[in-house]
Amino acid sequence: MTLDVERVAHGGIFVAHHEGRVVFVADAIPGERVVARIFDQSKDRFWRAETIEVLEASPDRRRHVWAEASVERAPEHRAGGAEFGHVEITRQRALKAEVLVDALARFGGVERDVVVEPVSASLAPDVDLDAGTGWRTRVRLHVAADGSVGPYAARSHTVVPVASLPLAVPALTALAPLGERFAGARAVDLIAPSVGDAALVVVDDERMPRAPRPTIVERVGDRDFTLDRDGFWQVHSGAAATLTSAVHDLIDAEGFDPRAANHDLYGGVGLLAAAVGDRFGDAVRITSVESDARATEHAGANLADWVGARAVTARVDRYLDELATSAGRAELTRLADATIVLDPPRSGAGRAVVDRLAELRPRQLVYVACDPVALARDVGLLRAHGYELEALRAFDLFPNTHHVEAVARLRAIV
Structure with missing residues (x-):
């Protein structure tokens, strides 16, 4: 069917209508007229489709950066993982900003303008910033x-x-x-x-192999991080340095207490805990909490420069439950003065973690998010507990895809 594409939606797809029904269509750009093939009619409220021909192209359409993912190929033969590769790079960032703004308004109750920033060329010299290629490690x-x-x-x-x-x-x-x-x-x-x-x-x-797992070293600035070769690390060559800088900038120094019970939740191998330590000194007290035991082991070694740092293997929700039920008055006071950095998986922190954090009442939260809807939902939950979104930055850490990374600061106000 022929569709007039109206706007972007979360997930790298675009919205059109056919006889009153919403059609989510891939490989398009708002403002285009396309011929699309419906491949999913299982829902009454909407259908899913993929573009097979562009009748009226957007001025922001370009030759796809990955020939094997181009609309010229049959949909079943198009490579996945570069769903915005047909869109000019500045328009990609505008589309990602639009999704984040819409999510914050709908799920977080927050009206805020957002600019999606590119990774600095100095942090990723091999990346072609205009094409958005050469970044995946x-x-x-x-x-x-x-x-x-x-x-x-x-x-x-x-x-x-x-x-x-x-x-x-x-x-x-x-x-x-x-x-x-x-x-x-x-x-x-x-x-x-x-x-x-x-x-x-x-x-x-x-x-998991029984033999010792191979390790690698990733360098961020002047600091090295050891991790398992198959362990999690930011995939863009400049992402770790970008997020380190963003966490530096987003923590309100006037509200930071180095002696408080500061935490890095979902801490991995200690990247963001180290960012906090590097900014505020080697006496900073900070606990990294991560469910993967191997990552925690590496975090302990990677954070050895800070006398007040420790790494704990635990699920974040269970760790916070234990903290809420067992902490004494002095520890609760240190938690109330704390800065909490959290970098949850794509699904976000969720209600259980948000509720516990709100109960412990840390002074400020710095939330690193790779999914705009999950971030917006958690911002809405935190606002219901008396936290407000004070600052937000967004970064294009996944060029030519729909993914966007955001770093937000929330502060307890009541």
């Missing part, structure tokens, strides 16, 4: 039944053979075995740490 290639490798097609688990990986850093494009076969493997991981050589890892079994 981790790539997983899936293995098809015949042993060929490639990304999944958009919205499916079909492996698409490709001849290029334009989002990857140069070290990975040189290493990628795109024409080879890996019969019997599950996946091939490509990893380019900031220290040392890039690696190709054939994944035969997703279970």
